[in-house]
Amino acid sequence: MKLTMPRFESAPVLVVGDVMLDRYWHGGTSRISPEAPVPVVKVDQIEDRPGGAANVALNIAALGAPALLVGVTGQDEAAESLANSLEAAGVKAALQRIEHQPTILKLRVMSRHQQLLRIDFEEAFDTDTQALQQSVEALLDQVKVLVISDYGKGALKNHQALIQAAVARRIPVLADPKGKDFSIYRGASLITPNLAEFEAIVGHCVDEADLVAKGAKLMSELELGALLVTRGEHGMTLLRPEQAPLHLPARAREVFDVTGAGDTVISTLAAAIAAAEDLPCAVGLANLAAGIVVGKLGTAAISAPELRRAIQREEGSERGVLSLEQLLQAIDDARAHNERIVFTNGCFDILHAGHVTYLEQARALGDRLIVAVNDDASVSRLKGPGRPINSVDRRMAVLAGLGAVDWVISFSESTPENLLAEVRPDVLVKGGDYGVEQVVGAEIVHAYGGAVKVLGLVENSSTTSIVEKIRSR
Structure with missing residues (x-):
């Protein structure tokens, strides 16, 4: 039931x-x-x-x-x-x-x-x-x-x-x-x-x-x-x-x-x-x-x-990997408790120290952190043949185990814009060296009064470099 x-x-x-x-x-x-x-x-x-x-x-x-x-x-x-x-x-x-x-x-x-x-x-x-x-x-x-x-x-x-x-x-x-x-x-x-x-x-x-x-x-x-x-x-x-x-x-x-x-x-x-x-x-x-x-x-x-929070405990959706329906319900509950929702997205193919630091910094911007993960087909479109190294269910399971992450969800489009329109986070976060206006979904979030933040990346930490190092050996 x-x-x-x-x-x-x-x-x-x-x-x-x-x-x-x-x-x-x-x-x-x-x-x-x-x-x-x-x-x-x-x-x-x-x-x-x-x-x-x-x-x-x-x-x-x-x-x-x-x-x-x-x-x-x-x-x-x-x-x-x-x-x-x-x-x-x-x-x-x-x-x-x-x-x-x-x-x-x-x-x-x-x-x-x-x-x-x-x-x-x-x-x-x-x-x-x-x-x-x-x-x-x-x-x-x-x-x-x-x-x-x-x-x-x-x-x-x-x-x-x-x-x-x-x-x-x-x-x-x-x-x-x-x-x-x-x-x-x-x-x-x-x-x-x-x-x-x-x-x-x-x-x-x-x-x-x-x-x-x-x-x-x-x-x-x-x-x-x-x-x-x-x-x-x-x-x-x-x-x-x-x-x-x-x-x-x-x-x-x-x-x-x-x-x-x-x-x-x-x-x-x-x-x-x-x-x-x-x-x-x-x-x-x-x-x-x-x-x-x-x-x-x-x-x-x-x-x-x-009652909503009790349902989440009962159904195991208080934290971890969620469906869209479960996520929206969890967000409703968090907002009822005046909690600030932070959203970020990516492939997260091979999780490394740079990812962990970045997610901890993102979580510090609010009370709840959502990580949206590209599914396997969209990773292949973005990264090319041979990627992802790990399937989407395994990537989400690893992310869900991090203390900084509250909820993990997958999406199939190349960008998370449709998901952002549904979730409407208080803060959209991306890592990189580009401007706020270049963040995918920034216009959607700014339109309803949300904030967009760009965080720096940890040097010498990337999935691509890890993959290349493994292949070269």
């Missing part, structure tokens, strides 16, 4: 469910209260983050996908904070505000990155289900996927009506389920319970075979398109009717906080499916995203650059 970065910008998703505000009080602790054996926290920072269904929408927006949200809040300060945060993140929110009921608020007291206490302020909402239904239906024609983010807090009371409204429009429905009655999600395209939630419905699973069998039965009973069971340190398992199960291992390098991990999974799934990824690839992306978010403190969203 090959993972690529989806085109999230063309993947609008609607989230409906229980929105809440996650509030964090941060402060230092240096003494124990004289009133009780508890630490005293001197609060010096207050932080608000969207939680619940609002966090799902925030995650979708952070990936670069258009995010729409329908939910219920009170008419209070917490609702204002929530609405402001969502607007700032680019989430289009239609919030039903109910007077005399508090917005669901989860207050966490933090010290030294540790949670000391959580206090919940919540009441089950007296939701106007008809108004909520109308809000959802008014937005369905604008989106490609509907997410039901159910925390069992009372915002959702008409699950089947919502599912059927989406199904009638051929819009996939993804549900993050809660409670002990999964029949309310009948007909959904996919549900994403964690293992505890799944076993609360089907009973304890003694092994993976038992999990698969019980999952298949549940899918049949509820007419589900698919079932994804998230299993903590054991990764996740995707089940589909009449297809082999897909087991994915956990990707977390370090688990810091699992808060909101389920939100990240379903948001990444939804955005990827909306971007036309097939389900296994969407699950693979969600698994990578979950591995990132559990390394963060509290309710958090992952960004498109973070």
Whole structure:
């Protein structure tokens, strides 16, 4: 299964469910209260983050996908904070505000990155289900996927009506389920319970075979398109009717906080499916995203650059020999991290000290160095019969092993002008004793505001002289 970065910008998703505000009080602790054996926290920072269904929408927006949200809040300060945060993140929110009921608020007291206490302020909402239904239906024609983010807090009371409204429009429905009655999600395209939630419905699973069998039965009973069971340190398992199960291992390098991990999974799934990824690839992306978010403190969203870099690690394209598609993706990620791209090109037939020095100098002009290598046919056109000495795959492998080189790519034309037009580096570098205006591709780079640099060559170092010396002996 090959993972690529989806085109999230063309993947609008609607989230409906229980929105809440996650509030964090941060402060230092240096003494124990004289009133009780508890630490005293001197609060010096207050932080608000969207939680619940609002966090799902925030995650979708952070990936670069258009995010729409329908939910219920009170008419209070917490609702204002929530609405402001969502607007700032680019989430289009239609919030039903109910007077005399508090917005669901989860207050966490933090010290030294540790949670000391959580206090919940919540009441089950007296939701106007008809108004909520109308809000959802008014937005369905604008989106490609509907997410039901159910925390069992009372915002959702008409699950089947919502599912059927989406199904009638051929819009996939993804549900993050809660409670002990999964029949309310009948007909959904996919549900994403964690293992505890799944076993609360089907009973304890003694092994993976038992999990698969019980999952298949549940899918049949509820007419589900698919079932994804998230299993903590054991990764996740995707089940589909009449297809082999897909087991994915956990990707977390370090688990810091699992808060909101389920939100990240379903948001990444939804955005990827909306971007036309097939389900296994969407699950693979969600698994990578979950591995990132559990390394963060509290309710958090992952960004498109973070996911893109994780994909590069997974596909081995963080460094080395790349295809054009992989290179462009790597460049997008580098630019998202404000990295300066340097480009150079050549035959690099027999790598020598002059090449190494030159490439080190080129790399010093930026953060990432691309080396474009003439393929065998173009080397023969440029250098004549008998060249290259080494085939293009071997030349690229040697270059990729140099510490100064980030990415290596080949091209078949006599000049790299077409590749430069695609890559648009910040700096184009060539070695030689000619002027900047003589560098092939200089006009292309100057046209979009890039820089062109000419570096001197190390004396008595050239592939041609090496070849002639070998032949003369």
